[in-house]
Amino acid sequence: KNQVEQSPQSLIxxxxxxxxxxxxxTVSPFSNLRWYKQDTGRGPVSLTIMTFSxxxxxxxxxxxxxxxxxxxxxxxxTASQLSDSASYICVVSAGGANNLFFGTGTRLTVIP
Amino acid sequence: DTGVSQxxxxxxxxxxxxxTFRCDPISEHNRLYWYRQTLGQGxxxxxxxxxxxxxxxxxLLSDRFSAERPxxxxxxxxxxxxxxxxxxxxxxxxxxxxGQGAKYFGPGTRLTVT
Numbered sequence: 160k161n162q163v164e165q166s167p168q169s170l171i172x173x174x175x176x177x178x179x180x181x182x183x184x185t186v187s188p189f190s191n192l193r194w195y196k197q198d199t200g201r202g203p204v205s206l207t208i209m210t211f212s213x214x215x216x217x218x219x220x221x222x223x224x225x226x227x228x229x230x231x232x233x234x235x236x237t238a239s240q241l242s243d244s245a246s247y248i249c250v251v252s253a254g255g256a257n258n259l260f261f262g263t264g265t266r267l268t269v270i271p
Numbered sequence: 272d273t274g275v276s277q278x279x280x281x282x283x284x285x286x287x288x289x290x291t292f293r294c295d296p297i298s299e300h301n302r303l304y305w306y307r308q309t310l311g312q313g314x315x316x317x318x319x320x321x322x323x324x325x326x327x328x329x330x331l332l333s334d335r336f337s338a339e340r341p342x343x344x345x346x347x348x349x350x351x352x353x354x355x356x357x358x359x360x361x362x363x364x365x366x367x368x369x370g371q372g373a374k375y376f377g378p379g380t381r382l383t384v385t
Binding site for chain 1: 275277311312313314315316360362363364374375376377378379381
């Protein structure tokens with residue numbers, strides 16, 4: 160069964176600290192993996208996209224890793240800011256126009 | 272703003288009423304998608320268009336739901352005889368047809384059925 164699981168479900172960190180969010184998937188065949196940031200009441204915004212051959216990709220303070228062998232991905236946020244408070248959703252594509260499998264997200268709260 | 276836009280942002284309606292949402296994708300994007308998202312869950316696929324053709328519909332899209340993209344640009348999603356279970360965020364996304372690049376999501380329409 161194609162599934163995407165994220166952990167932790169929620170996370171609270173102090174401003175300025177780093178954190179790492181996890182995504183495990185069982186989607187097959189694998190096409191690509193995306194991380195999205197979704198602010199409350201807003202649509203998701205793409206942070207990174209990685210294909211099978213890529214194992215790390217950065218976007219500012221966000222760094223995503225991908226281990227296609229173990230089917231795991233992580234999103235590392237450095238020097239967190241209050242504006243990083245949001246849900247982070249891992250999305251795995253099995254190829255094709257709409258074969259996207261969404262995780263339920265990690266709710267990150269950054270406190271001063 | 273050249274992103275995906277959706278209108279309205281919020282809609283409150285009484286059970287049994289019909290509602291229609293609009294999505295304007297990024298202008299050069301051929302593909303347009305509709306998703307539904309309930310609180311604490313990831314988006315669920317509803318349907319997608321390539322240009323004006325509706326190529327796939329999810330089983331979630333009951334016969335009370337209909338989507339159109341008549342000119343291959345903006346799209347509408349209509350829900351007839353709304354039910355309380357229809358309360359959710361309805362997200363629209365667009366992308367280029369041939370790429371595996373990111374889908375760009377709109378801000379969503381929050382529907383509340385009372």
